[in-house]
Amino acid sequence: MTAAPVFLSHESSLHHDTGQHPERIRRIEVILESLAGAPETSVYDRIDSPAARFSDLERVHSASHVERVAAAAEAGGAQLDPDTVVSAGSFVAALHAAGGAVELVRRLLAGGSGQVGFSAHRPPGHHATADRAMGFCLFNNVAVAARHATAALGVERVLILDWDVHHGNGTNDMFWESDDVLFASIHQLPLYPGSGRASELGRGQGRGYTVNLPVPPRSGDDVFISLVRDVVMPLARCFMPQLLLISAGYDAHADDPLAQCLVTDDGFIAMTALMRGLAAELEVPVGCVLEGGYDVDMLGRCVTHTMATLAAAPDCATVAGTDIPTHELAVLARERLLPFWPRISSAT
Numbered sequence: 001m002t003a004a005p006v007f008l009s010h011e012s013s014l015h016h017d018t019g020q021h022p023e024r025i026r027r028i029e030v031i032l033e034s035l036a037g038a039p040e041t042s043v044y045d046r047i048d049s050p051a052a053r054f055s056d057l058e059r060v061h062s063a064s065h066v067e068r069v070a071a072a073a074e075a076g077g078a079q080l081d082p083d084t085v086v087s088a089g090s091f092v093a094a095l096h097a098a099g100g101a102v103e104l105v106r107r108l109l110a111g112g113s114g115q116v117g118f119s120a121h122r123p124p125g126h127h128a129t130a131d132r133a134m135g136f137c138l139f140n141n142v143a144v145a146a147r148h149a150t151a152a153l154g155v156e157r158v159l160i161l162d163w164d165v166h167h168g169n170g171t172n173d174m175f176w177e178s179d180d181v182l183f184a185s186i187h188q189l190p191l192y193p194g195s196g197r198a199s200e201l202g203r204g205q206g207r208g209y210t211v212n213l214p215v216p217p218r219s220g221d222d223v224f225i226s227l228v229r230d231v232v233m234p235l236a237r238c239f240m241p242q243l244l245l246i247s248a249g250y251d252a253h254a255d256d257p258l259a260q261c262l263v264t265d266d267g268f269i270a271m272t273a274l275m276r277g278l279a280a281e282l283e284v285p286v287g288c289v290l291e292g293g294y295d296v297d298m299l300g301r302c303v304t305h306t307m308a309t310l311a312a313a314p315d316c317a318t319v320a321g322t323d324i325p326t327h328e329l330a331v332l333a334r335e336r337l338l339p340f341w342p343r344i345s346s347a348t
């Protein structure tokens with residue numbers, strides 16, 4: 001029998017003090033308050049995240065990067081790039097953010113098919129590169145977790161869907177030449193950090209395993225849902241991952257102040273339901289790692305919806321919005337991916 005859905009957090013997330021900054025302490029407080037008020041909370045297995053080990057971090061980061069973040073916190077704080085603040089509590093918070101993602105993966109794989117979960121910490125991770133903190137991110141939590149799965153837990157193929165509105169450039173770069181981690185990103189372009197064009201497809205044996213799906217400003221549910229259903233899901237049926245991870249940012253929401261996309265609460269529910277349904281179809285676990293989302297009321301609501309949708313029976317036929325028409329951007333993406341994934345069109 002599959003264990004209860006897992007929800008991982010750690011109080012150190014509340015000690016990463018960024019001050020007057022969109023990526024602020026309140027984000028985690030509202031998520032915890034919103035979940036506490038949700039009726040489903042009782043069935044979630046609430047877990048205090050362990051700290052990541054240096055050996056976990058150093059599968060994707062340089063030792064000098066880890067040391068730089070540690071030293072900045074030790075010194076009482078620093079600004080590592082124009083957007084990225086470190087306070088005295090930030091190194092410990094970042095260790096638990098990465099450690100939570102690793103523990104999520106460990107529990108997902110121990111629970112097997114049907115196991116679901118969410119790792120909700122700050123700082124977020126997907127902009128952090130091997131050697132650089134950027135875009136509010138210190139360590140790349142989802143990448144650390146995916147590499148833990150392949151290096152330590154015997155997983156041969158991981159699919160990461162990044163639906164944060166910003167391109168996950170750090171994750172993109174870390175798996176650029178890898179064919180065991182398929183990275184698919186839906187993001188607004190133009191927008192920070194400016195990378196993630198459709199032509200960026202990976203290199204060497206990793207070519208075709210980086211799938212960038214840029215969308216224009218004002219893209220809403222119809223675009224995002226169709227790209228998940230008509231591109232990411234067929235890709236997954238070709239790639240056959242043993243683990244699904246979602247870099248779950250909520251800043252594509254219409255209420256978000258940092259981008260111009262128009263996804264609604266129902267859009268995120270539909271995307272979650274599709275990925276939950278995909279996990280059931282492939283008989284693999286699925287878990288979310290928190291990225292962005294900067295309107296705090298929206299963030300609390302949407303994480304709670306995601307948790308409830310993951311925990312529900314995987315019957316996406318009953319979820320509103322999953323039956324929209326195929327979007328033109330999805331048709332174009334499938335054509336672009338055909339040389340690498342010849343079966344993609346028949347796998348819809």
Ligand SMILES: [Zn+2]
Nearest residue numbers: 164166251292
């Ligand atoms: Zn973002």
